[in-house]
Amino acid sequence: MGSNQKFKEFVMRTAESVADLSQREKVAYAIDKYEESFATGLSRYSKLTVARQRAGYLKNKALNELDRYLIEFEDNFTSNGGKIIWARDAEEARDEIAKMIKKRGVSKVVKSKSMITEEIHLNEFLINKGIDVCETDLGEFIVQLAGDKTFHIVTPAMHFSKKDVSTLYAEKLSAPENFTPEEITQFTRNHLRPKFAEAQMGITGANFLISDMGGVAITENEGNGLLTMSVPKTHLVIAGIDKLIPSLENLDVFWPLLASHGTGQSVTAYNSIITGPRKEGEFGGPEEVILILIDNGRTNILAQEKQRQALSCIKCGACLNACPVYKLIGGKAYGTTYQGPIGAVLTPFLLGFDEYSHLSFASSLCGKCDTVCPVIIPLHNMLIYNRNYAIKNGFKAISNTRRVKWFTKVSSSRKLLDLPSSSLKNMIVGQIMKKSWGKEREMPKLAEKSFNQQYKERN
Numbered sequence: 001m002g003s004n005q006k007f008k009e010f011v012m013r014t015a016e017s018v019a020d021l022s023q024r025e026k027v028a029y030a031i032d033k034y035e036e037s038f039a040t041g042l043s044r045y046s047k048l049t050v051a052r053q054r055a056g057y058l059k060n061k062a063l064n065e066l067d068r069y070l071i072e073f074e075d076n077f078t079s080n081g082g083k084i085i086w087a088r089d090a091e092e093a094r095d096e097i098a099k100m101i102k103k104r105g106v107s108k109v110v111k112s113k114s115m116i117t118e119e120i121h122l123n124e125f126l127i128n129k130g131i132d133v134c135e136t137d138l139g140e141f142i143v144q145l146a147g148d149k150t151f152h153i154v155t156p157a158m159h160f161s162k163k164d165v166s167t168l169y170a171e172k173l174s175a176p177e178n179f180t181p182e183e184i185t186q187f188t189r190n191h192l193r194p195k196f197a198e199a200q201m202g203i204t205g206a207n208f209l210i211s212d213m214g215g216v217a218i219t220e221n222e223g224n225g226l227l228t229m230s231v232p233k234t235h236l237v238i239a240g241i242d243k244l245i246p247s248l249e250n251l252d253v254f255w256p257l258l259a260s261h262g263t264g265q266s267v268t269a270y271n272s273i274i275t276g277p278r279k280e281g282e283f284g285g286p287e288e289v290i291l292i293l294i295d296n297g298r299t300n301i302l303a304q305e306k307q308r309q310a311l312s313c314i315k316c317g318a319c320l321n322a323c324p325v326y327k328l329i330g331g332k333a334y335g336t337t338y339q340g341p342i343g344a345v346l347t348p349f350l351l352g353f354d355e356y357s358h359l360s361f362a363s364s365l366c367g368k369c370d371t372v373c374p375v376i377i378p379l380h381n382m383l384i385y386n387r388n389y390a391i392k393n394g395f396k397a398i399s400n401t402r403r404v405k406w407f408t409k410v411s412s413s414r415k416l417l418d419l420p421s422s423s424l425k426n427m428i429v430g431q432i433m434k435k436s437w438g439k440e441r442e443m444p445k446l447a448e449k450s451f452n453q454q455y456k457e458r459n
Helices: 006-021 021-043 048-064 066-079 090-104 115-117 123-128 138-145 162-173 181-198 224-230 246-264 298-303 307-312 318-322 324-329 339-349 351-362 370-371 379-392 398-411 424-438 451-458
Strands: 082-088 106-113 132-137 201-204 209-211 215-220 234-240 272-273 288-294
Touching: 006 324, 006 351, 021 246, 021 318, 048 066, 048 132, 048 307, 048 451, 066 082, 066 209, 066 215, 066 379, 082 090, 082 379, 090 234, 090 288, 106 181, 106 224, 115 123, 115 234, 115 398, 123 132, 132 138, 138 181, 138 324, 162 272, 181 224, 201 224, 209 246, 224 234, 224 272, 246 272, 246 324, 298 307, 298 339, 307 339, 307 379, 318 324, 318 339, 318 370, 324 339, 339 351, 339 370, 339 379, 351 379, 398 424
Parallel strands: 082 288, 106 132, 106 201, 201 234, 234 288
Antiparallel strands: 209 215, 215 272
16 A cells, blocks of 8 residues: 655655755754754743743644634634635645636736745746746745755755855856855845836735734745735735634734744744735725635644644744754755654645655654744654554555564564674674665674673673
8 A cells, every 4th residue: 555656756865965965064054053043042031931832722722623713714804805715725726826817917926935835836836827926035036046946944045055046146147256145135135126016916825814803924034025915916825724823912922932943033023914905095005815725634634633733833943953854864855845843744644644654754753843842742742643643554665664574573583683693693684774774874783792692691
């Protein structure tokens, strides 16, 4: 049962990433810088655990009463003049977007950073429809310019060095060589300004959907989100149904936690709340605001008693930065929208265990992701639950299952462990684990004598 193709592709990408010393150096440098800022951000809290517990409680409350909060949010959002479209999956969401673009004669679109649009592969879809789509977040703009994929939930261009970006701009935009980061930022700002003015539609995601006021909360650091949602005539918001929080008052917990755990800031530079299109007499803002609420597999997770808490994730990226596996292989190896520990928990349910169960096994289970999560998601336990779910339902890759069975047989046999020849033992283990251990690493050597033998000799 199940297909090994995605697993084989993952193994191949992982081997390439591990062998790419340049990429590993860039990722290590970026995460080291993040950890410095992260420590500073957390030091501002006098009662961090209390804040995390409060945030986790509020997100779980929203999930456990999601039906009620969704109805309340819809009532409040539409009463402010907004429009809501419900989409069961990515295909349905894309079809609805295609209809509204055709109806409004949209040919140019600007987008702010949004993981949900990555999830439904919106850029490729719109480009195939002949729409000019421009990412306006600096990191996403770099990735789009390079024809690449998002590398990290918060830092999409983490795998690009300053020199890489300067070279890319020189090749793609005829910019001068050896641009400094400040010059790159200014050049990008000048390049993007006309895009906002020309676009007929701006597309954003949502960090939070506020039930009691029907508001859409958007967090960013560059101001491009404000321009994306306010300059074009139509503002299209795309969000998963898991983004609900009960009340506006809850943002005093979530906004600082998102900032400190995402980038180490005390507060993000731009925090906006959208309640609908501009009203009569207002100077700026879009003529219409449309929200597409997407399920796309989230109810599959909601149906799981143990794993449903993963939907409380606020996409801060802290678990990726803490994960030793992510640090080693980076974002490309996963081949999915959501990487790291949270991606390993969510993706099999979103895209199917048949093809993505292997991601839950791509973890050392060290548990560090649990300690950094701002909403206290027990990711370590959820990875174990996913593994158990995969094995019980026959979704585990056969090749890996056989290796584990053989290794279990050898390690549980006193006769084999006490073989007098260590070279024979090393040969047996080496053959069993050769593929999964990888040719880039040297297999650890077993001792001449087993623990049992040494214990008997000493006693």
